[in-house]
Amino acid sequence: MKKVIITVAQTGAFHGKELNPNIPTQPDEIAASAYDCYNAGASIVHIHTRDKDDRSSCDTNTFAEINSKIRSKCNIILQNSTAPPTKPGSVADEGLAALNLSPDVRPEMCSLDCSLITTSWGDLTWIYMWTRDWIMKTAKRMRELNIKPELEIFNIETLEDVFDIYQPAGILDDPISLSFVMGMNKISQGAISYSEQNLDFMISKLPKYQNVNFSTISIGAKTHLTGAVQTLLKGGNVRVGFEDNVYYNRGELAKSNAQMVERIVRIIRELGMEVATPDEARQILKLKKM
Template structure:
């Protein structure tokens, strides 16, 4: 029997804005509303970016604090704050959400060139940055999700594991079909190859937790294949703003509902937030409150 599938919902992201879909949540009230609905639809984890009042990306700790605290009060979902933010933001700013001590943070595992509105933008995630971010997370008991955009980044995951900074289990998110130079296309062959390579990491295979994301029109087929392979999945308007060709999404919950429906057809149970915490080695909130 496959374990329960953990569905993550990436609510807004750091690349496109309301020009891509006017329903994309940008301000705290919108993000919280989408997050509550996504959690109710079956998302065990909410992946969170925030925006300035003008819709531009920010790593402002106080905006993160507001969204984090409100979602924590209104849902039981695991809250995962980004440290990717946007390729347009400095590395020193991108680490700021770690200071809030959330249950999880994303941690990018290598260098990329993004293409944003016709511009080439370098996304720095040097090995020294990765080590710095991982150390800060480990000191605060934050479970990192290791963001892997190509097979070479799995070598950085291996290096990080061998440094002994992190404790198992190791959560690896395979991110496919990004608008980048250096990213892997969202194809079944690339997915199969990267999942296979995850089993070669220098850790007990039982300590590896594989999550799969894929952008745009590849989101539905790749996440469905991933669930059939026994992986966890991420959906959400950060990764895809369309329900179908030519039809914009109403909200994030639509994508979560569809992922949950496909999981059911594959006879996989949907993980609750507490089950996700157990699978990912995150203390449950009851334990956290009494310690």
């Protein structure tokens, strides 16, 4: 029976409580939500940080506080974000705060965006300088720290880079874990929309000779659940959570991240699959001991 890894992305770097007051933004809220998601069936929790005013940040001390509080509650896999804060003048290296954590609070995974994209949010527009050199340097550092990267893939060119450039360079350990990011095209140049056709094309470009763990980050209420279910049916894992979608149903705000985890757990089991526990996910992803 296939074991499905569920990642929950509780809080992103863009929208906050102004869109859904149930989004956890502060360390205690994030830790409590992560524990609820763990009990609901999540294997991995994807973590962003906010400052005391709920603005996007990438603060090492805040990551340490969140990671410590979650680990005191449960053994869910911690996956810290390496996206820079959404503020004027932010640069790619600001997103690497989680790589500076001490071993006792260091995550087992970190996201690693692999696309050179331009994003506009409100009055701000920035080019994320995730160049090939930067990606290779960051992936190498993660490997040295025993942190497995979750590769975020926004387009086909990026996917080809993974298997034509980064993997041959010896900086990515098998099995590769990646997420197709779809639905940010309205705010990000270089990103693609979610559709089953686009998903099929991306999956078709995965190498047939090796095991690759993939999921889809389908952004927005219209495609969030559809993307998760279609990815399941095509052999992938799933990601849900407020970072990607604030609604449970059309016009109905989600009450919690755990509510979305509970729904995808029911769907997984109805499809004749089973949910991976955090320890089973560690075995599937071959995470290294910290």
